[in-house]
Amino acid sequence: MDSIIKVDNIGVSYQMTKDDENLKTYLRNFFKKKDKKVFWALRNVSFEIKKGEILGVVGANGSGKSTLLKVLGKIFEPDEGQITIDGTPSALLSLGTGFRRELSGYENILLNGVMLGFAKEVVAQNIQNIIDFSELGDFIHEPVKNYSSGMSARLGFSIAAFLHKEIMLIDEVLGVGDRSFKRKSQAKMKELIQDKSRTVIIVSHNLDSILEYATKVLWINKSKFMMLDKPEKVLEKYIKSQS
Amino acid sequence: MGLIPQEIKAVLKKKDLIKYLVLSDLKTNYKGKALGFLWMLLDPLFMMLVYVILVVFIFKRGGAQFPILLFSALISWRWFVQSTSNSLKTFKSNGNLIKSINVPLHVFPINTNTLGFTAFIASFTVLIPMLFIFDATINLNILWFPILVAIQLLFTIGFSFIFAVAGVYFSDLHNIMAFTFKLWFYFSPALYDLSAIPIKFRTIYLVINPFASLFESYKNVLVHGTPPNKFIILFLIEAIALTYIGPKWITKSRPYIVKKV
Known part of the structure; x- marks a missing residue:
């Protein structure tokens, strides 16, 4: 079977600026030939994923995991190398990103849905499921600013659980809310991830969840590719390197 | 068809998103105030x-x-000021979103422009009865008004696109513009008449300040019942240039913007 995602030797760089760029520093640097410091958040990383596979990504903080997710989500292009994706990736928003406080939960579902790139008809089809899953009841028509943090998280999770595409990019698998909702959301997550029609990439510090879901694991360290193999093999080495 | 940049076509596909953004900003700005939309x-x-x-x-x-x-x-x-100065901040204030999902950046300045334009239409409805009260000369020249509005719309959107990117490059442009806009307004014939400018400087004045010809034209068609100032052609050319360059600059700067906000 052909690869659904093919990552070929990519690199992503950030320009380091000492302080915030403003007109003063710009004018000062205009005449000086400044040696721009470039920081590579990711370099020489390659891998392929087939349909239905679940790729776990591990690495210490600042190793480039989130940058990898952003490039896969087409938020920006890599500065080097190439990515080919056959399908539409959707990022799971970290819960509540993009919520407008003055709007009701209901309106936020609509806004969030179209922002994620779904047609408003698709959002409308799913909206009842989202409301039911969130267990917000009549609160759904209250402004989000009146929600408790648990309620916002529940709404955020419910949107993510029903509005996603064939390729899912997940930054930390989490359960949210109180104990019963946590159990319910974790079960939903598991159902989504293990659906064979879906290709999933999970970035996580929680090695248990990586081990539970991933069919293979990519280890990156300090922006560099370390290893790509079966979960047990990679995690064994990764844990050793950590201790 | 090649005249319409690719970027504009892509944005038109996102009209639902723009609609919801505008509606939500309208609600956020005016709801919960005692007088609401009356403001x-x-x-x-x-x-x-x-x-x-x-x-x-x-x-x-x-x-x-x-x-x-x-x-x-x-x-x-x-x-003009509301649309452009809000565009200056729009990428930063939507930073979290821009960093998390693949959304075309052009929708954000278009959103602020739709809001600015809506406010303009609302204030124009206040002007209509005043034109009658203060005995404006209303004749066929009024038909120029929608054309002037269309030209300004083009200019303001183009300017906003450029400002939106510039606002990310220079974080203190916001402070500078607060002052520059004030000066620019006093430098334009709003509080005074174009005839207050000495004749020998008038042409150069109309050339360097696009708002001189625009203000003069609005006054002509709405109050005096005369045709627009002929320098409005220059304003139109600048408007087209800005609207052509602006969207391309956003596309080109996307990696920088996403990493910086």
Whole structure:
């Protein structure tokens, strides 16, 4: 079977600026030939994923995991190398990103849905499921600013659980809310991830969840590719390197 | 068809997103205030009152039609300033979103422009009865008005696209513009008439300040019943240039913007 995602030797760089760029520093640097410091958040990383596979990504903080997710989500292009994706990736928003406080939960579902790139008809089809899953009841028509943090998280999770595409990019698998909702959301997550029609990439510090879901694991360290193999093999080495 | 940049076509596909963004911002800005959407009418009215008090009562200047001459220019200026200065911050204030999902950046300045334009239309409805009260000459030249509005819309959107990117490159542009906009307004014939500018400087004045010809044209078609100032052609050319360059600059700067906000 052909690869659904093919990552070929990519690199992503950030320009380091000492302080915030403003007109003063710009004018000062205009005449000086400044040696721009470039920081590579990711370099020489390659891998392929087939349909239905679940790729776990591990690495210490600042190793480039989130940058990898952003490039896969087409938020920006890599500065080097190439990515080919056959399908539409959707990022799971970290819960509540993009919520407008003055709007009701209901309106936020609509806004969030179209922002994620779904047609408003698709959002409308799913909206009842989202409301039911969130267990917000009549609160759904209250402004989000009146929600408790648990309620916002529940709404955020419910949107993510029903509005996603064939390729899912997940930054930390989490359960949210109180104990019963946590159990319910974790079960939903598991159902989504293990659906064979879906290709999933999970970035996580929680090695248990990586081990539970991933069919293979990519280890990156300090922006560099370390290893790509079966979960047990990679995690064994990764844990050793950590201790 | 090649005349319409690719970027504009892509944005038109996102009209649902723009619609929801505009509706949500309208609600956020006006809901929960006692007078709500009435502020769209009251804001420009109060601002005009301040200037009328200043010019007519303190400086003892301005003729009988001064309030409508001023208002014709003032609502156009408020539209421009509101749209462009909000565009300056729009990528930063939507930073979290821009960093998390693949959304075309052009929708954000278009959103602020739709809001600015809506406020302009609201304030124009205040101007209409005033034109009759202050005895404006209304004839067929009024048909120029929608054309002038269309040209300004083009100019303001183009300018906003460029400003949106510039605002990310230079974080203190916001402070500079707060001051520059004020100066620019006093430098434009809103509080005074174009005839206040000495004849020998008038051409150069009209060339370097696009708002000179625009304000003069609004006053002509709305109050005097005469055709627009001919320098409006220059304004149109600048408008087309800005709207052509702006969207391309956003596309080109996307990696920088996403990493920086």
